[in-house]
Amino acid sequence: MSTQLDAIVDIQGLNKWFGALHVLNDVDLTVASGTRIVVCGPSGSGKSTLIRCINGLESYQKGTLRLAGTALGLNARETAAARRQTGMVFQSFNLFPHLTVLTNCTLALRRVAGCSRGEAEDIAMAHLEKVRIPEKARSYPGQLSGGQQQRVAIARALCLNPRIMLFDEPTSALDPEMIKEVLDVMVALARDGMTMICVTHEMGFAREVADQVVFMDGGCILDRAPVRDFFGPSGHPRSRLFLETILTH
């Protein structure tokens, strides 16, 4: 198993159990800087757990996970520093409901990056403009639609200037008419060269921006292929079966 030098994420033989349930089974995954990986697979296949391991939200029992060159979990301070290289977007947005959109974005800038209020607000507004929602800066999350909330969540994650963005089913909780506005922001982000790992079933998005598609089932990575091959006739039989079920309904 070769280890790429410019790999921002380097996972070797990762294993995780929830009690008796083997949720990650010898997972290997390297992600080079500047690449975009889409992870798909049936529910319960371990894909969310995998990306939650990458920023340390979940622990694991066996294997190694290096993030930006740091082995996670060995040293609390180094782990925290490595996590700072990641931005995470959740399925359920997880905006802070008691804070305005702007304060949601500035909180980490002020408390973690040590920015002044003015600096933090400038950075936050720049990112809110990038996700095309600057006019809602003074609103509270509860006053926004799901699509708007998720765009704010993306802006919030971008504020600390991460080297890699992790998306955990970012459009699964959205009404169909709001999926596009979120995917558009993600496509723009990909075009800007952001390294991304995205758990999603949006195969159109995968086709458009992904360099590679990873297919997981039962805690294993069954298939990892360049996007063209993944959707082509030579793809792994199990992922073909999966694609047929999600593309034909």
Next chain:
Amino acid sequence: MGFDLAFAVSSVPTILGAVGTTLGVALVSCIGAAAIGFLFEMMRRVGGVVGLTTGFVIDFIRSTPVLAWLYFLYFALPFYGIRLGSMTVGVMGLSLYYSGYLAEVFKAGIDAIPKGQSEAARALSLNRRDAVIYVIAPQMLRNIVAPLGNYFVSILKATPYLAVLAVPEMLGRAFDIASETYRYTEPLVVAGLIFLVLALVISHGVKRLERRLLAVGAR
């Protein structure tokens, strides 16, 4: 023996004279109970030996009578060389006793916050302390204004226990009048009515506060 309105009215100034003591003791005890209760709940959440021990302490406090605490602090501690004034003992006793209950209120308020909130805080690299101060505590407060207000009223109503330590609070004062005049009805009714008014004012304030907090960032 009927109700002598004139005598009741004449007892009002004396009883009201102690309202400051009652409110002061209640206020400081509320702050103390909230501070200790929050600390207890944070320690319980650490888990492990610290968490288990704290959980036991909380249960122990809640399972013992408040009078036992007051008597212990006032009469037993001096044998160990710790001599405290009756007011101090009163505030300490009420604070400690109610901290056990408030820890449970804080627990419920924190448990009601979706798990995604603390995960988002961690994903944004906020440390534990900042996550509590900026993300968890404000949302917890919003969840618990009503029960917290109820306990503050309970603390107010528990201040007469301090009569056993000769703290000059309202009910004690009313009882002094009764003992001197052998008329119990009027001073006790007056003291009860003043407690009623204070409790209603606090409840009203809590309701208004709750409405305001819920209006901010309504989900």
